[in-house]
Amino acid sequence: MPELRRDLITQKWIITGMRSKEKFLESLNPFQKKTTNGCFFCEKNEKNTLPEIYAIRKPGTQPDTPGWQVRVVPSKAAAFKIEGDIGKEGHGIYDLMNNIGAHELIVETPQHVKNICDLPIEQIVLVLKVYQIRLRDLDNDDRLRYGLIFKNQRPKSPYRIGHSHSQFAALPLTPKILKEELTSSREYFAYKERCLFCDIIRQEQRDVKRIIEENADYISFVPFATKFPFELFILPKKHNADYCAENESSLKNLAQILKASLGKISVALNDPPLNYVLHTIPYMRKKQGYWETIHNDFHWHIEVYPQMTETMGFESGSGFHIQPLLPEICAEILRDAK
Amino acid sequence: MPELRRDLITQKWIITGMRSKEKFLESLNPFQKKTTNGCFFCEKNEKNTLPEIYAIRKPGTQPDTPGWQVRVVPSKAAAFKIEGDIGKEGHGIYDLMNNIGAHELIVETPQHVKNICDLPIEQIVLVLKVYQIRLRDLDNDDRLRYGLIFKNQRPKSPYRIGHSHSQFAALPLTPKILKEELTSSREYFAYKERCLFCDIIRQEQRDVKRIIEENADYISFVPFATKFPFELFILPKKHNADYCAENESSLKNLAQILKASLGKISVALNDPPLNYVLHTIPYMRKKQGYWETIHNDFHWHIEVYPQMTETMGFESGSGFHIQPLLPEICAEILRDAK
Numbered sequence: 001m002p003e004l005r006r007d008l009i010t011q012k013w014i015i016t017g018m019r020s021k022e023k024f025l026e027s028l029n030p031f032q033k034k035t036t037n038g039c040f041f042c043e044k045n046e047k048n049t050l051p052e053i054y055a056i057r058k059p060g061t062q063p064d065t066p067g068w069q070v071r072v073v074p075s076k077a078a079a080f081k082i083e084g085d086i087g088k089e090g091h092g093i094y095d096l097m098n099n100i101g102a103h104e105l106i107v108e109t110p111q112h113v114k115n116i117c118d119l120p121i122e123q124i125v126l127v128l129k130v131y132q133i134r135l136r137d138l139d140n141d142d143r144l145r146y147g148l149i150f151k152n153q154r155p156k157s158p159y160r161i162g163h164s165h166s167q168f169a170a171l172p173l174t175p176k177i178l179k180e181e182l183t184s185s186r187e188y189f190a191y192k193e194r195c196l197f198c199d200i201i202r203q204e205q206r207d208v209k210r211i212i213e214e215n216a217d218y219i220s221f222v223p224f225a226t227k228f229p230f231e232l233f234i235l236p237k238k239h240n241a242d243y244c245a246e247n248e249s250s251l252k253n254l255a256q257i258l259k260a261s262l263g264k265i266s267v268a269l270n271d272p273p274l275n276y277v278l279h280t281i282p283y284m285r286k287k288q289g290y291w292e293t294i295h296n297d298f299h300w301h302i303e304v305y306p307q308m309t310e311t312m313g314f315e316s317g318s319g320f321h322i323q324p325l326l327p328e329i330c331a332e333i334l335r336d337a338k
Numbered sequence: 339m340p341e342l343r344r345d346l347i348t349q350k351w352i353i354t355g356m357r358s359k360e361k362f363l364e365s366l367n368p369f370q371k372k373t374t375n376g377c378f379f380c381e382k383n384e385k386n387t388l389p390e391i392y393a394i395r396k397p398g399t400q401p402d403t404p405g406w407q408v409r410v411v412p413s414k415a416a417a418f419k420i421e422g423d424i425g426k427e428g429h430g431i432y433d434l435m436n437n438i439g440a441h442e443l444i445v446e447t448p449q450h451v452k453n454i455c456d457l458p459i460e461q462i463v464l465v466l467k468v469y470q471i472r473l474r475d476l477d478n479d480d481r482l483r484y485g486l487i488f489k490n491q492r493p494k495s496p497y498r499i500g501h502s503h504s505q506f507a508a509l510p511l512t513p514k515i516l517k518e519e520l521t522s523s524r525e526y527f528a529y530k531e532r533c534l535f536c537d538i539i540r541q542e543q544r545d546v547k548r549i550i551e552e553n554a555d556y557i558s559f560v561p562f563a564t565k566f567p568f569e570l571f572i573l574p575k576k577h578n579a580d581y582c583a584e585n586e587s588s589l590k591n592l593a594q595i596l597k598a599s600l601g602k603i604s605v606a607l608n609d610p611p612l613n614y615v616l617h618t619i620p621y622m623r624k625k626q627g628y629w630e631t632i633h634n635d636f637h638w639h640i641e642v643y644p645q646m647t648e649t650m651g652f653e654s655g656s657g658f659h660i661q662p663l664l665p666e667i668c669a670e671i672l673r674d675a676k
Contacts, residue, residue, distance in 0.1 A: 005563035008534060009522050010515075012659060014563045019662035021671065028608060079660055092541045094562045148658060175658040177348075184347050196346060203430040224432045225343035225352045229362075270366060320486060320513040321350060322417055324357035333359065 006095040041163035043110035049073040102170040114155040117262035124255035138170035149278040189297035197299030217253040232304040241298040243280035268337035344433040379501035381448035387411040440508040452493040455600035462593035476508035487616040527635035535637030555591040570642040579636040581618035606675035
């Protein structure tokens with residue numbers, strides 16, 4: 001039922017068709033909204049999810065039973081399915097393809113904790129390792145082009161979505177936003193013979209005022225030209241295009257900076273909903289000779305977007321990013337938190 | 339104080355710096371929120387806005403007094419100023435320019451009406467004419483590249499923003515989203531020798547099921563690959579790249595279809611906040627010889643984005659548009675309204 005469609009004007013592929021008309025109309029009625037009976041993601045409720053795909057769990061414990069630390073299950077509202085072929089076809093002037101891929105939920109803790117920043121660093125390290133494990137696993141599928149790790153954190157949601165989790169979508173295409181980044185960084189490298197992101201890190205270290213956190217391996221800062229208020233980038237300081245190549249000690253520092261940076265957002269902005277997305281190299285690139293420069297010119301990173309209601313959606317309205325608060329002031333407010 | 343900055347990664351220019359830290363922190367405190375004393379945009383409160391730039395008003399009435407039908411005033415939180423030069427410069431590796439341009443508010447009615455769809459068609463025609471007048475006026479300024487007409491409709495806002503108005507920003511650059519559209523339509527034309535948008539209209543008329551409204555001159559439909567639920571496009575059926583070239587009789591049909599289409603959104607979706615934006619040809623194109631094909635390959639249109647809270651911000655999170663409701667179902671729900 002779900003299908004991938006391409007917008008001829010923006011050249012973006014979108015996925016659509018996971019939701020029925022009835023479910024949607026129900027959701028419009030505020031009186032229909034109710035908390036689910038218990039949280040599907042909490043320990044002991046394992047039977048309420050689809051069978052687990054992967055878990056870090058105590059030796060000797062069975063799948064879909066308690067004893068896990070991080071658990072990966074298929075999304076019930078899965079946008080993608082793993083069986084079948086790409087099936088690219090046209091509909092009149094339009095372009096379609098099948099929703100080949102995977103859509104998994106990474107439950108980050110057996111306890112009902114809502115924000116990843118409230119987990120201990122060791123637990124966050126496990127989550128970051130599971131990101132690598134799931135990314136690598138789907139990299140074996142030649143039909144897939146990109147592994148997308150992202151989070152929609154909704155701490156105030158009455159639904160199970162309040163339970164801290166990430167999502168993993170393995171896509172039969174590279175999202176346009178990633179393609180643009182890869183192009184920008186390739187062009188920059190061709191001109192400067194330096195990585196764009198490494199240069200940005202050096203510039204941020206020189207300017208200081210947009211930095212939020214820094215440790216031995218990572219830096220987090222509000223970008224010079226933020227699209228949204230309190231947008232935050234987290235980058236490894238050592239050049240690396242591939243998130244899966246980070247080792248245990250690096251992931252520990254990543255967990256530290258993620259916890260500290262998201263913690264500041266939570267305190268300074270009254271625990272807002274937020275999204276983050278991991279930008280790493282596409283699957284295809286590793287396989288295609290003409291992409292051989294990728295390890296020089298791209299640099300993996302995490303982009304964090306707190307959702308400040310009053311400014312949301314403005315770009316759709318204006319076709320242009322209007323972000324009233326100077327990035328330096330955003331950084332100051334975050335740094336001052338707590 | 340406000341400045342234009344370019345994001346090196348996405349190549350997007352953004353404007354920032356209109357808001358102070360104090361004002362922002364105040365806005366975080368819900369107890370500070372209060373309705374303003376009366377609406378600045380209502381008739382008889384003319385002295386509470388900056389002096390008017392333009393108005394359609396009864397002969398013999400003075401500027402900034404009652405007697406107007408549509409009134410244009412500068413934005414108090416103006417992102418752009420008309421004095422000065424572009425002043426492009428670098429900051430380290432980053433790029434900046436001055437906020438040359440204009441930022442105007444187009445007050446659409448002297449009465450406190452919240453939704454443009456609740457105005458009579460004749461009044462909407464006046465608003466659409468004022469769009470043309472303001473676009474043409476700033477076209478005379480060689481520093482400016484794009485005239486952006488857009489609307490943030492917030493019918494449930496307690497602030498004056500609840501009063502139906504549009505915004506006009508004259509920019510020293512063409513927004514990236516427009517550049518991409520111009521490129522797509524140019525490439526399509528080069529390949530097919532037909533306008534992309536004209537082809538889309540023909541396809542929609544063949545498929546029927548995504549159409550919301552149609553009259554002698556215009557069609558409104560949910561695009562085949564919607565980025566957001568209930569996104570709506572309104573296009574003139576006769577090929578035309580330049581909004582300012584539409585005549586009085588065409589504007590009357592535009593007012594009709596705008597009123598009818600937005601009315602359906604309002605009824606079907608319980609009066610949501612919405613944005614719309616007018617995409618027309620850039621200023622520069624008219625002046626540059628190498629853009630001479632523009633009148634063949636581009637097609638002006640209006641893009642409407644209702645804001646459905648639960649799905650907002652998802653693209654920032656995923657880098658990919660996931661729109662669970664099929665465009666055909668969105669269209670059905672809108673068509674069935676009332």
